[in-house]
Amino acid sequence: MRIAFEEMKADRLLTARTEHGNVAPVLLARGDEPGELRTDVPYQMANILLRVVPYLGSDKIAVVARRCDEKAIAEMSKRGLLDSGKISLIGLACDAEQVSECRCSDPCPSKVHIGECVKASPTDKVVEDLLAKSISERLEFWTAQFRKCNKCFGCTSNCPVCFCDECLLEEKTFTPEKGIPPGFAFHLIRSIHLADKCVECGECERACPADIPLLALRKMVNRDVKELFGFVSGDGETTSPLLTTLDGDSMEGDNDVC
Amino acid sequence: MTVRIGVFICHCGHNIASTVDVEDVVEYAKGLPGVVYSGRNLYSCSQEGLTSIKESIKNNELDRVVVAACTPRTHEPVFRRACEQVGINKYLFEFVNIREHCSWIHTKEKEEATKKAKKLVAMGVAKVALLEPQEEGESDVVPKAVVIGAGLSGLSAAAALLNQGIETHIVEKEATVGGILRDIAVIGPDDVDAQELIRSLTETVEKSPKAHLHLSSKVTELKGFIGNFELTIEGGGKEETVQAGAVIVATGGVEHRPEGEYGFGELKGVITQLELEKILGSGELGARRIVIINCVGSRQPGREYCSRVCCNASLKNAVRVLDTDPDASVTIVHRDIMSCGTVAEELYREASDRGVRFVRYGLDQRPEVSSEGEQLVVEVFDETLDEKIDLESDLVVLATPIVSPGDSSETSKLLKVPRDKHGFFLEAHVKLRPVEFATDGVFVCGSARWPVSARECIWQGQAAAAKASIPISEGKVVIEAITAVVDPEKCAACGNCVISCPYDAIEIVDTESGRAARVSEAQCKGCGTCVAACHNDAIQQKGFSSRQLGAMIDALIRATAEVSR
């Protein structure tokens, strides 16, 4: 990690280390005492990065990034919310145990500096089981799940690609006034919002105190988006199909003439 | 905030009242949240109806109004005006359609139609309660115009603008003006000298100190909005930026080249109508037996339209051939002769009287052209004789349609104006706004829009000029207040709206609350595409906010429960 950091000529390093006997994210400046650096705990560095960037000024930052961090950073950079020119990635390949714990299908960063890539299953048992259910069983299942939601917003605040300061789900426009549980629409609206950017990091599901299988929902919607538009979140180039014309044109900067 | 809503249910004579129980709906509306007055009118839009609405607004100190009657598409301005006359902002008015969308389509279901009318009124009341007063913006107009294309329609438009004293830039991609007319000597059906027409229009342009003719040039960029366009004109290796209040698209059409059809491009002596025009103009005809085939490449699958000018051109050219050589034989092989109007009809009779032969063919049995030595043979199934005949000829003329020029898609993207499936530009409304685009301040005329005759080019050019001169002479444009507006406090500057806006009207800027989207009011057309792209409701369309539409959904659910009780 140190070698990669040196090579990247960054001013800061975002990683995790042991703090007071626990693991915590840390932002190191050049020359800081690194302490006991840790890569064995899946912190969503992209999410933390978004929060520290406003305080960095012109400093360049290196981030220890797993594949999901990398994709989230790409999604945010594409939207102009991060400046990819100032960010270097120290690619961290997750180990088999981590991959299986995250039910990750895409664990290998585009450039690996730490660890070795392991194979991942493209399918997810939880998703397969849910899709095997009949429509009425699904409704029964998800109604029960959504009823558990206590609207803590853990899923939104831990999401690396959820970027709004104020969430419209905090208002009563689309969800009933009564409050908790927030009704059937809450997690579906979130699904639509994440449809063109979710990187399947699983933070929402990990954060959920009610154990709602949100990662499975994300994976199912991502699959729909891929089927409908051939679009997969996580690259820094492709404009979201939900924003473009049927020819894939956006009004901005696209002078392609047919 | 307490609101004082007035609801007015219209009988529309029997139109609504014979199906919907108006009295019942009036009573129901009285119980809706915020309603302090509910009444009915025999004809709300009549002078009497409007007076009574205004009286009720005053007497009951109403601050918002719902009229349940016909369609806002025709009558909204009437009621908005009435509201304004008694001091209610016209954007605090909501129209509920219980005629077209209820009584007329449910004539036999009185009970259900009445229930539906109640629901629709409840939805309207829910929306009006949340409406906000709006101010219509005003914007200055640059007193200049740009005409793209210097064919007959473009020149006509430019001349009309210049005659009104409006500074006009004319941008022509070719090195000379005139367009298609350059190849034509005489315009039918009434024998107008084409070159003289071009000459006189060009003279008007050249004499005017306010004209700027850009030849061998094209517009490469258009920014801005009605009243304040900024165009980049590129030509002769130079780039010029021009400000304009209005833009007229007169890019015209081109003659379809029917490569490979009827021996065109393969057999000597098979030419297009425009090539015949040139030959006739030169006075060196040579050929004595001439067959003109109409509808080549038009009125068939893939290009279904009638090009409208070819029949008259064929008739005119047939007569001109006979003028040049009275002993020549001319046959017009056609599918139908469309020579509408008295002058053209006269021309048809003349051609017929002077011996031009008309042979009708069908789409399933098209003529075939082959060569036998020096001469051409057109084999055609004559529908009248019910048999095949051979027409020997020296010259076969293919009357092909006017098609959209290859670069019209480029123009369309540049100006952000729509085209139809054939590549012609699409006007805002075929009857009500025929020379305007839906984009304010951009106009269209001539064959850019649809194949038209020379006469129509002049009319449309002048019409477009007249329309374009309205904002220029008024000096101000009013912007309807249904535009999108950003709450910079909420905006996360993700750019979803920027990408999805069909008008490029949104940009991300630095604001007091950090980076946020900003809508250029004058560029915004109020479609709301950005609104649906925004994740946290930071961008809203005035008069169609998500709170207002959300309230309508809630009201529908509530009303359904109430009326089915």
Added chain:
Amino acid sequence: MTEFKPDILAFCCNWCSYAGADLAGVNRLQMPTNVNVVRVMCSASVKPEYVIKALSQGIDGVLVLGCHIGDCHYMTGNHRTAKRIPLTAKVLEKVGIDSRRVKLDWVSAAEGDKFQQVITEFVEEIKGLGPNPLREVRF
């Protein structure tokens, strides 16, 4: 048991489908009473949130009608509709709401008869599906 009367919400764009609905009215084309129209300027302004909200709160079906592709008053507004609404239907299907409860179609200002047909067929379809199960679900 009382007859099931579906309650349907339709979003119609001002320029094409609302005008098409008006034309259906002018021509007195008869159709079921179950559909309640909300006028929007463009079908592209219909937030997926509206569709989700309506179905989550028990509306039996949601129709989104716009101009035909290529005829949009706002040029390419409806291109976005053509992507958002089908995705919304698929998301709903994942959690147990039949995607047939969401329908996107194009009705031009000249297609009063098509408006009648779309409404009639959609009402029939929803009748076949039965009431939205979320009508009875209380959170």
